[in-house]
Amino acid sequence: MRNFLFIAIFLISISVYAVIHYSINNHHNNRVLRVGVECDYPPNNWEEERPTDSNVPLANKEGFYAEGYDIQIAKIVAKSIGAELEIKKLAWDDLIPALNRNEIDVIFSGMLDTAERRKLIDFTETYEETMTEYGVFVHKNGKWADAKNLTDFAGARFIAQKDTNLDSAINQLQGAVHLPPVDTVSNVFDTIVKNEADGTVVDIQFMNSYKKTYPELKGLKFPKDNGFVLNHSGICAGVRKNDTKLLNEINNVLKKIPLHERQKIMDISILKSEG
Numbered sequence: 001m002r003n004f005l006f007i008a009i010f011l012i013s014i015s016v017y018a019v020i021h022y023s024i025n026n027h028h029n030n031r032v033l034r035v036g037v038e039c040d041y042p043p044n045n046w047e048e049e050r051p052t053d054s055n056v057p058l059a060n061k062e063g064f065y066a067e068g069y070d071i072q073i074a075k076i077v078a079k080s081i082g083a084e085l086e087i088k089k090l091a092w093d094d095l096i097p098a099l100n101r102n103e104i105d106v107i108f109s110g111m112l113d114t115a116e117r118r119k120l121i122d123f124t125e126t127y128e129e130t131m132t133e134y135g136v137f138v139h140k141n142g143k144w145a146d147a148k149n150l151t152d153f154a155g156a157r158f159i160a161q162k163d164t165n166l167d168s169a170i171n172q173l174q175g176a177v178h179l180p181p182v183d184t185v186s187n188v189f190d191t192i193v194k195n196e197a198d199g200t201v202v203d204i205q206f207m208n209s210y211k212k213t214y215p216e217l218k219g220l221k222f223p224k225d226n227g228f229v230l231n232h233s234g235i236c237a238g239v240r241k242n243d244t245k246l247l248n249e250i251n252n253v254l255k256k257i258p259l260h261e262r263q264k265i266m267d268i269s270i271l272k273s274e275g
Contacts, residue, residue: 033083034059035074036104037066038092040184042273043209043266044110044128044235045070047089054272059086069269070108073127073257077108077237080253091183093163096120099240106246107238112165114231122241124250126234128262133221134169134228137192137210138199140218149226150174159197161185166201169228173201189214201228212274 039047039058045068048055055065056075066087078085090098095107099121113123136158138144144156154175160167162181170178179197182188191197193214202210207219222228239247 031081031083032086033074033078033081033106034086034088034104035078036088036090036095036098036107037070037074037109038095038184039066039068039089040092040186041110042068043206043269044068045108046273056085056087058089060088064089067269067272069128069266070110072265072269073237073254073262074106074108076257077250077253080256081249092161093183096238099238102240105239105243106250110235111238113234113236114165117238120241121238122243122247123236123238124247125254126236127254127257128235128266133204133224134166134201134230135204135207135219135221136173136199137189137202137207137214137217137219139192139195140216142198144198145218145220147220149222150228153199156198157196158199158201159188159191160200161188165230166203169201169230172228189217192217209270209274 037045039045045066047058047061048065048067049063051057051065052067054072055067056071058064058066066089071087074087075085088098088104090104092109095109095111096117098104099107107121110128111117113126117123136147136153138147138156144153147153150172151174153173155177156173157177157179158170158173159179160170160181161184164181167181170176182191188200189210192200193216202219204219204221210217211219237250239250
C-alpha cells in the first residue's frame, strides 16, 4: 500500500512538473514584435474604429485598429519570424525616441531612410520604393492654383508635418513663407482648409487620395527637370542601433516579398484609405 501511494505521489509530482515546465517554456517562446506606427499617414497607415479581417488592434488605444500598407507589411514580417504582432500608435516625433527607450522593437510608419535619421537608428532595406517626385497641394480657387514652377510661390504660406522631408522640401519653393510645422498630416490639411496656410508639399503617389479627401484643394506637379530635388531612398523599417538580429530577420523577410505583391498591397491600401 505504501509503495502504491509513493508511486502515485511520484507520478502526480512528475505530471505537475511537466505542466509547469511546459507553461514556462511556452510563455518564454511567445515572442512579441512591438511595432510603432503613427496611424495618420494614409495609405501607409491610419486608424479605424471597427475591426476588419485585415486591420490590427492598437495595443495602447482600446477600441481602435491600425490599417494600411505599413501594417500589412508588418503582419507579414511578424508571421514569418514567428512573433505575435503588437501595434502601438505613437506621435511621429516620438517614434524614434520610443524605439530607443525600448518601448517598441521596430518602426513601420512610412519612414524614409535619411542620413540624419541614421545617426539615431538603423534601417532595413526598403519595403516601399517611393516616387522620385514631390508635388504641392494648394487651394483650388486660390492665387497659386495655376503655378507651373517652384519659383511661382512667392508669398505663399506653406506648411508640412514636422521632422519630415516634406517639410524640408518647402525651402525649395523660392519666396514661399515656411510656416512652423505641425504634428500630423491631418493637421497640415486642416490648416490649409481653414485658410491659415496656402499649401503643402506631398508625395505625388498620394495625390488622388488627397483629392478625394480634400476636394477644395488642387494638386500640382512639376516638370522633372524643374521640380523638387530629393536626396532620400525608399521607405524602410527602423530598428535600434546594433540590433543586427532583428535587422537581418526583417531583411530576410522583405527580400522574399516580390515587387508585384508589394504593389498589390499598396493598391489595396490606397483603395481602403479612400473609403
